[in-house]
Amino acid sequence: MYDGPIIDVDVHHRWHSEDDLISYLEPEWRDVVERPRSAVALEAPVALFHHTTGSNKRPDTFPDTGGPPGSSYEQMRDQYLNAFPVERVVLSFDIGTSGGVANPYLASALCRAANDWCLDRWIDQHKDPRLYTGLLVPTQLPEDGAREIRRLGDHPRIVEALVVSNALGRPFGHPVYHPIYEAANEFELPIAVHGGGDQWSTNTHFTAGGMPNSRFEFHTSSPMSAMLHIASFITHGVFEKFPKLKLVMIEIGTTWIPWLLWNLDKSVDLLRRESPWVKRLPSEYFFDHIRLSSQPLELSPDKRQLVELLESAGPVDEVIVFASDYPHWDTDDPSYVARRLPESWQRKVLYENCLHTLRWPSDALRLDELSPAAASVT
Amino acid sequence: MIDACVHHHWAQQSELMDYMSRGWQEYLRQPESLPGDLDPIAILPWFPYSRPDGDKLPDSVSDGRPAGSSYELVQQQLLDRGVEAAVLNYDEGMRTPATPNTHLARELARASNDWTVDRWLSRDERLHGLVLVPNQVTQDAVGEITRIGDHPQMVGILMSANGLGKPFGHPAYHPIYAAAAERGLPVVIHAGGDAILETLTHPTAGGLPTSYAEYYVFNSMPLVTHFLSLVAQGVFEKFPDLKVLFSGGGVTWLTAILWRFDAEYMPYRRETPWVKKTPSEYVRDNIRLCTYPLVGAAAPERLVRLLRAFPGIEDVLVYGSGYPNWDTDFPHDVAAQLPAEWADRVFSENARGFFRWGGALSPAVAGPSAAVGEMDEIELASAE
Numbered sequence: 054m055y056d057g058p059i060i061d062v063d064v065h066h067r068w069h070s071e072d073d074l075i076s077y078l079e080p081e082w083r084d085v086v087e088r089p090r091s092a093v094a095l096e097a098p099v100a101l102f103h104h105t106t107g108s109n110k111r112p113d114t115f116p117d118t119g120g121p122p123g124s125s126y127e128q129m130r131d132q133y134l135n136a137f138p139v140e141r142v143v144l145s146f147d148i149g150t151s152g153g154v155a156n157p158y159l160a161s162a163l164c165r166a167a168n169d170w171c172l173d174r175w176i177d178q179h180k181d182p183r184l185y186t187g188l189l190v191p192t193q194l195p196e197d198g199a200r201e202i203r204r205l206g207d208h209p210r211i212v213e214a215l216v217v218s219n220a221l222g223r224p225f226g227h228p229v230y231h232p233i234y235e236a237a238n239e240f241e242l243p244i245a246v247h248g249g250g251d252q253w254s255t256n257t258h259f260t261a262g263g264m265p266n267s268r269f270e271f272h273t274s275s276p277m278s279a280m281l282h283i284a285s286f287i288t289h290g291v292f293e294k295f296p297k298l299k300l301v302m303i304e305i306g307t308t309w310i311p312w313l314l315w316n317l318d319k320s321v322d323l324l325r326r327e328s329p330w331v332k333r334l335p336s337e338y339f340f341d342h343i344r345l346s347s348q349p350l351e352l353s354p355d356k357r358q359l360v361e362l363l364e365s366a367g368p369v370d371e372v373i374v375f376a377s378d379y380p381h382w383d384t385d386d387p388s389y390v391a392r393r394l395p396e397s398w399q400r401k402v403l404y405e406n407c408l409h410t411l412r413w414p415s416d417a418l419r420l421d422e423l424s425p426a427a428a429s430v431t
Numbered sequence: 432m433i434d435a436c437v438h439h440h441w442a443q444q445s446e447l448m449d450y451m452s453r454g455w456q457e458y459l460r461q462p463e464s465l466p467g468d469l470d471p472i473a474i475l476p477w478f479p480y481s482r483p484d485g486d487k488l489p490d491s492v493s494d495g496r497p498a499g500s501s502y503e504l505v506q507q508q509l510l511d512r513g514v515e516a517a518v519l520n521y522d523e524g525m526r527t528p529a530t531p532n533t534h535l536a537r538e539l540a541r542a543s544n545d546w547t548v549d550r551w552l553s554r555d556e557r558l559h560g561l562v563l564v565p566n567q568v569t570q571d572a573v574g575e576i577t578r579i580g581d582h583p584q585m586v587g588i589l590m591s592a593n594g595l596g597k598p599f600g601h602p603a604y605h606p607i608y609a610a611a612a613e614r615g616l617p618v619v620i621h622a623g624g625d626a627i628l629e630t631l632t633h634p635t636a637g638g639l640p641t642s643y644a645e646y647y648v649f650n651s652m653p654l655v656t657h658f659l660s661l662v663a664q665g666v667f668e669k670f671p672d673l674k675v676l677f678s679g680g681g682v683t684w685l686t687a688i689l690w691r692f693d694a695e696y697m698p699y700r701r702e703t704p705w706v707k708k709t710p711s712e713y714v715r716d717n718i719r720l721c722t723y724p725l726v727g728a729a730a731p732e733r734l735v736r737l738l739r740a741f742p743g744i745e746d747v748l749v750y751g752s753g754y755p756n757w758d759t760d761f762p763h764d765v766a767a768q769l770p771a772e773w774a775d776r777v778f779s780e781n782a783r784g785f786f787r788w789g790g791a792l793s794p795a796v797a798g799p800s801a802a803v804g805e806m807d808e809i810e811l812a813s814a815e
Binding site for chain 2: 222225263265276306311315316328352354359365
């Protein structure tokens with residue numbers, strides 16, 4: 054069984070209360086949201102469909118000290134970081150991340166505050182060498198997104214530009230979003246797109262063919278919009294414009310890869326007519342530029358079926374990067390993911406693929422350099 | 432050999448309008464119905480994506496007539512090449528349920544079905560039809576099924592455009608399935624209907640595509656939503672004998688979503704307690720996939736490898752050519768991609784078991800096994 058180092062590309066951290074976030078807002082915005090406090094929503098509501106257990110988090114992740122799951126570093130450390138040979142995790146905020154707030158200027162300000170809060174209260178305060186983070190990018194005003202990347206993009210603990218809310222209702226390859234990619238490219242930061250950003254008051258349809266009637270349908274269909282975003286990056290020539298740019302797609306599973314790639318490759322002649330800047334087979338862009346997080350790893354009746362399906366699409370063992378999605382209800386723990394995959398895939402998926410994808414600082418510590426007490430630095 | 436997906440079309444709009452009432456002919460300015468020479472009003476809603484090199488097989492267009500509009504050409508290019516039965520699916524006529532004027536939609540559906548019987552089915556017993564239903568007014572759809580569903584060459588009903596802008600499992604559509612199930616008629620859901628501007632649905636999740644290629648790559652995406660919806664909203668518990676064929680979206684989307692769907696079944700069963708089996712079981716019992724368009728990998732063995740990941744898929748696939756679309760799959764195209772031992776089932780047996788052949792029948796319709804929409808009470812463990 055795999056007992057090597059683990060890199061986890063998707064761990065959700067969260068403020069204890071909104072007041073934490075507000076304390077990092079620029080004064081003029083603090084004024085707006087504080088008077089009266091309840092009048093301005095800081096996050097678009099996510100409970101479009103009720104979760105049948107009342108929360109989308111694992112019951113055992115609610116901190117003993119109160120506050121929402123993901124808000125306690127100590128709980129995360131004891132429950133997850135110390136429980137597995139975790140070398141690095143990428144903090145990716147919690148869902149709903151502010152891009153869908155109706156006031157676009159406030160949306161940008163909230164993203165800036167969230168980044169400052171994260172660097173201050175997680176990275177600097179705990180000094181845990183295993184903690185890295187995505188830079189939350191405001192998307193509603195793409196120029197603000199580019200500015201935010203240029204403001205903080207040099208920080209050594211920031212390893213990706215995290216794009217969540219599809220605030221403009223266009224597939225993410227659309228040229229309107231390119232200023233964000235241009236800035237990330239300058240800083241050699243990969244783009245990470247976290248699934249789910251097509252909901253949350255963005256007015257984007259997050260399903261094709263109509264709004265579903267249950268969370269059962271809605272949650273099952275969540276890879277759909279991500280597939281369009283991938284196709285859009287390719288058809289709008291983002292990887293021709295920025296040949297070194299990498300894209301990590303998070304929390305959308307993997308079994309749709311053959312469906313997507315074969316359809317795209319079949320249409321390559323069409324693409325050459327309509328999008329002449331597409332120079333290569335779409336699947337070549339995919340394997341060269343795109344990585345997918347493993348979670349939620351699809352549960353085939355027999356684990357060989359999943360591998361059979363994935364292998365039909367090509368060398369996907371080079372593409373998948375491990376994500377736990379801690380502390381969500383459907384967290385995949387690393388030993389479970391390792392057990393489901395062939396031995397020859399395990400080190401790549403749980404470690405190497407991500408090691409070669411994100412912008413790690415040169416002084417990042419390896420597992421054997423982490424002191425056993427790394428966790429108790431604080 | 433049975434071809435489950437052939438698109439037939441009128442040569443010009445007036446050919447269909449001949450089957451409409453005098454009042455509607457005047458409304459639509461059928462030539463000679465009114466003084467003056469106004470052009471007729473276009474009857475069908477707008478479809479926003481088109482392929483730069485043309486949407487149809489080049490040799491299916493002759494003498495300026497649209498593809499699929501000539502019986503002789505269909506006979507020559509398709510039927511006489513060993514087709515025992517072909518199921519006509521309409522072409523642009525599939526947009527009918529998206530027509531904003533619901534009264535016009537009812538008249539168009541009625542005229543289309545009569546035109547199909549008169550101009551096509553009566554000419555060749557190999558040809559079979561699907562009842563085109565104006566699904567934006569449920570009772571109109573039921574009325575049309577009642578009116579013509581017993582015709583001996585009608586073998587199913589066609590849910591094409593999404594008239595209510597809701598996934599097809601939505602309870603508003605259930606009376607249509609009741610009427611179909613009562614007659615033993617299966618339902619064909621054809622891709623493309625969610626792209627029409629008037630439906631208020633989007634053809635993709637995550638925003639609108641900007642090119643035909645993006646549209647085409649994902650035209651199966653709404654089928655995923657409809658599939659999830661039919662299962663989750665309990666359609667197959669309410670109508671256990673109802674069968675549904677997903678057509679026009681190929682075959683690779685089903686396994687892309689099925690295991691995730693199976694895995695979500697237990698966590699979310701409190702929300703939809705009327706769902707009694709895993710989605711995979713409903714696929715085996717109630718759902719079939721039309722092969723058209725059979726988009727596989729460059730190497731056919733990789734497609735087979737993918738398909739085999741769902742054991743028993745050879746009982747689910749039903750051959751369809753998609754004629755006369757530009758990506759028509761003739762039988763040899765499909766045979767070359769699938770294992771020889773699947774051929775009898777894919778090209779014939781599965782379709783034979785799926786459609787209602789030979790006209791009205793009175794099947795023993797099984798009653799619902801679950802009170803769909805009612806929330807069961809759960810027994811709470813006593814706190815001892």
